[in-house]
Amino acid sequence: MELLSTIFQYFLDLGAAVFVPIIMIIAGLCVKMKLKDAISAGITLGVAFVGMNLVVGFMKDAITPVATGMLNSTGLQLDIVDGGWTTMATISWSWPYAFAIFPLQIGINVLMLIFNKTKTFNADLWNVWGKIFIAVIVISLTNNIWIALAIASLQIILELRSGDLHQKTIQSMTGIPGVTCTHRTLFFGCILYPFDCLLKKIPALNKPINIETLRDKIGIFAENHVLGFILGCIFGVIAGYDVGGILNLGIKCACALMLFPMVSKLFMQSLAPISDAVSEFMQKKFAGRELYVGLDWPFMGGINELWIAIIFIIPMIFIDALILPGNNMLPFAGIINFSLAIPALLVTRGNLPRMFILCLIGAPVFLWVGTAIAPYMSELARATGAIELGVNELISNSCINAPVFTYGFGQMFKALTGDFVPLIVAGGWTACWVFYSRYLKKETARLEAEEKAETE
C-alpha cells in the first residue's frame, strides 16, 4: 500500500500534462481503443494542457499590468484573472480522480433508466468536467473524496431531471425532436423564474419584437477577435496607456480570445473516442426504448434571441465589474456568457425585454461566485501544475455555469466552521428548483396536449 501511494505520488508530481494523458491512455484501452490510437489521444491531451498553459500565461502577462494600473489609477482591485470556462475545464481535468466521474455518470444514468426515474440519456460526456469542477470545490473544503463524489452524483441526477423537465419546452423552441439539454447551466433558470413571474405581469414587456436581421448586424461584435480587440483597448484606456500601448493590448487580447477555443478543442479531440464508445454502448443497451438524448446547449444556438442577449451582457457585466462591491475579477475570457443567456432564454421562452431584465438581475451573481471560487481553482491549478500561477495569483471565470448551485452545494460544508451562507444559498436554490420544476411540469403537459391536438 505504501509502495502504491509512492508510485501514485510520483506520477502526480510529474504534472497534469503527463499524468492525465497516462490515465487517458489506460481509460482508452479499457473502452477497447487500439494502443496506437490511445497513445495518439493521450499525447493530444498532453498537448492540450501545455497549449492552454501557453495561452493562459500569455493572457496573464497582457492583463496583469492592466489590473495593477487600474488599482493605481482608480483604486479598483480587480486582480483575479478571468480565464473563462476553457481554463476552468483545463484545471478540472487535471484533478487526479477526474476520470472516475465517467463511470459514475454512466452508472447513475443506467440505474435511473432501468428504474424508470428518467427518460434522458446524457450523451454529453464532455461536460463530465462540470461534475469534476464541483467535486474539486467540495474536496478543497472537506478533504473528503466521498463527499465530493456524493455532490457530483447529486449534480448528475439533477442534470438528468432537468433534461426530462425541459425537453418539451426546448423541442418547441428549437423544433428538434428527441433531444434535450442536460447541461447544468439550465439550473440557474430556477433563480430567474420567480423574477420572470413578476415581469410577466407588466404588459409593456410582453410585446413581440422583430429581430430577424439584428443578429447579422451586431453579430460582428461577438466574434472573438473583434471582441478581444475592443476589450483590450478599453483595458488600455482604463489603465492609462498611451495610444500605442492601447492598440498593442487590443491585438494581444484579440489573440488570446482567438487562441482559447483553438487550443481547448484539443481536449475534445482526445476525449472523443471515449465519449464515442460510451454513446455506442448506451445506444445498444437501450435500443428500442424511447429516450431523450441529452446534449450540450449549442443545438439551441439557432435561436436569434440568445445571441442578442449575449451581446447585451458583454458591456453590462463589464460595467458591473467596475461598480459592484465584493467583485475582484476583471471580466475577460468568460465574457461571452452563455451561462446567463441560456437560462434567461428558456425561462422567458425567448421574450427579449424580459431576457434583458433577467440578465441585468443575474449578472452580479456571476462576478460574486467567480470571486468566491477563485482560491479553490487556483489552488488546484498550482497543485497539479495544470496552469502555472504565482503564489499570489488568482484565476477564475466570469461565466461559471449554475453559479448559485455551484456556490451553495460546493461550499455548504463551510457550515461546519461557522459560515452558514452557502448552506442557506443551497436551501434557497432547492426551494426555487421545486417551484420551477412545478412550472416546467405544467408546461410539459400543455405542450403535450398541443402536440396531440395537432396530430389528431
Place this chain on the structure above:
Amino acid sequence: MKKIVVACGSGVATSQTVASKVIKLLKERKVNGVIEAVDMKSLDRTLKDKDIVGYIAITKPYKEYPVPVFNGIAFLTGMGMDKELDKIIEVLK
C-alpha cells in the same frame, strides 16, 4: 482539399465531438476530406473560404447558406447518421 465545417457555440466541445465522429466514419469508408470545428459566431466569415463545400449544423439553420447544410444532431444521437454520412460523402467526392 475539400473542407466541411461544423459549428457550435465556441467551436470547442459539441462541434469537435461531431467533427471527430465524422472524421472517424470517413476513415472507415476510406473517403478523404477535412472536417473542422468552428465558432458559430464567425460562421458567415468562415464560409467565405472557397475550399468549404458543406456545413454540418447542430441547430435548425435560421437562414440560407451558400453551401449544402447537413444535420449534425444525427451524429450526436446516432439516429439517421448513415443517411447524413452518405450525403456528406457525396459532396466530398
